[in-house]
Amino acid sequence: MAYQTKIVGLNNLVKLVVICLLLASLVAAMSLAPEEETMGQAQRILYVHVSVAWLGLLGFAVMGASSLAYMFRRNLAWDHWSHAANEVGWLCSSLTLLTGSFWAHSAWGTWWSWDPRLTTSFILWAIYSSCFVIRGSVHEPHQCARITSSLAILGLLDLPLVIMATRWFRGIHPVSPEMEPMMLATLVLNIVGFTVFFGVLFARRHSQLLSERLLQELELRVMAKKSVL
Amino acid sequence: MHIATQLYWMVCKDLVSEYRARQVWPAMLMLGALVTFLFSAQLDIVVEERFRMLGMQAWLAVYFAGVLALHQTFTMEHGEDCWDAMRLYPVGPAWIYVAKFAVNCLALSALQMVVLPLFVILTDAPLLNHPGHMIFVALLGNIGISSVGTLLGGLWSCTRQGASVLAFLTLPLVMPVILAASEATRLLAESEIGPEWWRWVGLLGVFAVVFVTAGILLFEFLIED
Numbered sequence: 001m002a003y004q005t006k007i008v009g010l011n012n013l014v015k016l017v018v019i020c021l022l023l024a025s026l027v028a029a030m031s032l033a034p035e036e037e038t039m040g041q042a043q044r045i046l047y048v049h050v051s052v053a054w055l056g057l058l059g060f061a062v063m064g065a066s067s068l069a070y071m072f073r074r075n076l077a078w079d080h081w082s083h084a085a086n087e088v089g090w091l092c093s094s095l096t097l098l099t100g101s102f103w104a105h106s107a108w109g110t111w112w113s114w115d116p117r118l119t120t121s122f123i124l125w126a127i128y129s130s131c132f133v134i135r136g137s138v139h140e141p142h143q144c145a146r147i148t149s150s151l152a153i154l155g156l157l158d159l160p161l162v163i164m165a166t167r168w169f170r171g172i173h174p175v176s177p178e179m180e181p182m183m184l185a186t187l188v189l190n191i192v193g194f195t196v197f198f199g200v201l202f203a204r205r206h207s208q209l210l211s212e213r214l215l216q217e218l219e220l221r222v223m224a225k226k227s228v229l
Numbered sequence: 230m231h232i233a234t235q236l237y238w239m240v241c242k243d244l245v246s247e248y249r250a251r252q253v254w255p256a257m258l259m260l261g262a263l264v265t266f267l268f269s270a271q272l273d274i275v276v277e278e279r280f281r282m283l284g285m286q287a288w289l290a291v292y293f294a295g296v297l298a299l300h301q302t303f304t305m306e307h308g309e310d311c312w313d314a315m316r317l318y319p320v321g322p323a324w325i326y327v328a329k330f331a332v333n334c335l336a337l338s339a340l341q342m343v344v345l346p347l348f349v350i351l352t353d354a355p356l357l358n359h360p361g362h363m364i365f366v367a368l369l370g371n372i373g374i375s376s377v378g379t380l381l382g383g384l385w386s387c388t389r390q391g392a393s394v395l396a397f398l399t400l401p402l403v404m405p406v407i408l409a410a411s412e413a414t415r416l417l418a419e420s421e422i423g424p425e426w427w428r429w430v431g432l433l434g435v436f437a438v439v440f441v442t443a444g445i446l447l448f449e450f451l452i453e454d
Contacts, residue, residue, distance in 0.1 A: 071447070071450045072450075119408065120405075123401055123404045123405060126400070126401035126404065127401040127402065129401070130397065130398050130401050130402075133397070134398070137394070146384060146450075146451055147381075147384045147385070147398075150380060150381065150384060150447055150451060151381070151398070151402065153443065153447065154377060154380075154402050154440070154443055154447075155401070155402060157405075157436070157439055157440075157443075158405065161405065
């Protein structure tokens, strides 16, 4: 009982930290950071865009690493990490494309351009989506894990392309623009805030997947026992 | 038996069974030709614009028709326990992958022998003015598509889902290959064989090497059941 109370207390503390960090990020992005001269208020999207873009890449790296671990260990626990990273990463990747599109409309006058960074980010999103679709359509757990793992491992090749796209290929996407100290501080705060928030989401989803599997195993055992009786 | 001979017989087995049954190649070549005709009908525009769009259209035609062959690679092994018999053949799983990959490369090459000349005839694009360069691009593109397609085709064949899903599954992974091959083909159509062309060919080469290596390494892990 005392152990359960401790867990609930810890959960509440984590929730409080996440809410405080997100609120601080929001306030800093909306009012504390100075307004950019050329783009005006629209530039503030950047604080969210960069944060979710970083998390989209991190999610894919986690998905690829846990897929590799699954391949070698054949333990579904690793696939649960991959599954959770797939869902959270897909959300971040979608938000990256969405916020980037709003920013592009304001900066370049178009919602989309086949710039190398945008193209490689779209490919990353498409690989995330493929894994997502497979998880919904293949029901045998190990078969599903094998297919998504191979996709994730092959898709890892796209990661350096996304990161280095602005340096390796000519395009219109900004490389790493200079910022005022307050802008930089706001960006760092947003990155930290979103990372903690999505980290908590990731951990929650992982424990939920684990519980689902335990429940399924329990159901199978009960059914087996019933059939014996 | 030498490994090259064993590989040769595995490739022959697939080619002979396709020759006897004619299950996929005729449909694939026909689909490739039809898609080429349809795409070319949309290219009745000024020459510069036509050549700019040609690369992507040619490679999409090859990809979508080629998926039929990629899907069939392992599906044909499921009937009458052929797969179990195949596993009894005294070679490692990596060599089975290499043999299937070689057959897919041959299928895509055959498809390109139909699609590319058709594009040249229908759009007057000077694609074959530099035959050596075109063959080089086609070969690297085929290797990139076949390596991923063979690996995923093997996995997907166990799930009893259609070729359309395989197309959806493979496309995001081979998109960089298709983009690089399309750009290299476009530059060939515009007769601009310079540093930019070599940059796209270099990218194609990197993808081909990495995907084939990944395919060989992963295949053993993926087919054990």
